[in-house]
Amino acid sequence: MKAAIIGGGAVGVTSAYDLARQGAEVVLYEKDEIAGGSTGRAAGVLYDAFAAPEDARVGERAIGRFREFSGEGDFEFHETPYVWFAREGDEKRVEAIREQVPRMQESGRDVSFADADELRERFPAVNWRDVAVAAVAENAGHTDPASYADLLAEKAREEGAEIRTDTEARIDADALAVEETDGESESFDAILVAAGAHTKRLLAIAGIPVPLKPYRVQALTAGFGGTTRSEDRADLPMGYDATGGYYFRPHSEGLLAGDGTEEVESDPDDWAREADREFREITRDRLGHRLGEFGATREAWAGLCVATPDRDPLLGELRDGLYVAGGWQGHGFMRAPALGEASADAMLGENPLPEFDPTRFDGDEEFAIVEGMTVE
């Protein structure tokens, strides 16, 4: 089979590798460099704490593959528990977490409730005083997202895939052809559009509407404060404050923290790449409260995630030979090893994730953007 992939993010390069190792002739088109889109801006928080059986399956497979690849090239999966919690007084989210955790356990996830005393004992660097309910996911970790994409692109090349960076592509859905912007056109047996925030636009140009909305999120890195004890730093978990709507994780510079979601649709070619001052300030306040003194902000940036009407991805065949993989609601990187693999399987004639069938929508649905990590 001759397959084209549009997009050299974490999902596209995984599909390229999985297709090539199964004998397909693969060409991957990336308009920038590998990980030049959202993947290179992601926080690299990885966990499998999902309740729905199909999400749990995807999460488990993804974390398993991250572990398998760890140590190859520059890619490292750093095992680190993930704690998510709601604060006292936030009844809605307290209830939501109480209800979620047993469902995750039923789906086979290694997650459990923890009270403030247990958290204090296990993760002393964090202030847990205001926590009403918390859960810990053990099958979790963090990484540098670009190192994963670079590794999988290299593995795809080794399996014979051709990776064309700096090559913007358009698709002709009727002819199943990919056209480079300099005019070169090539036809394929199957085309996968895994173009992140550009997926909707690329398909719209080809006359195919899909209900995807890019939205902007932000993150920053900061050093540790002088008073944080080194043994406490070593025990820092990844965390998500569902009441405050922000997350943090250990980082080689100290900490990485993020959120600042804008629940409005962004133009994928025209959006503010720098983090807002307000986001930097509010994040410093939040981290100060949660983690005590910490050092200067090192880097702060924005990037795009992509929402769908039901918050489930669009993955699979859209039309004869034309496949789509997108709409990850901020959880695309942590699931990429499984989603990319499933996209490759779909192109090879299997249908591993029928729940995410992209033809479940007409494409012109109206919907509000709800950030993916939101607990409600």
Ligand SMILES: Cc1cc2nc3c(=O)[nH]c(=O)nc-3n(C[C@H](O)[C@H](O)[C@H](O)COP(=O)(O)OP(=O)(O)OC[C@H]3O[C@@H](n4cnc5c(N)ncnc54)[C@H](O)[C@@H]3O)c2cc1C
């Ligand atoms: C600040 C931030 C923090 C995040 N944190 C996390 C996290 O901790 N965990 C998590 O799971 N997810 C996180 N995400 C979401 C994550 O980044 C995405 O879900 C994931 O990277 C999507 O991967 P992808 O391969 O689908 O898309 P992308 O990485 O966006 O790749 C698509 C690629 O397609 C290319 N492209 C577009 N149009 C064309 C064209 N016409 N021709 C050729 N190439 C084209 C783009 O240049 C891009 O490289 C975060 C996102 C941001 C912005």
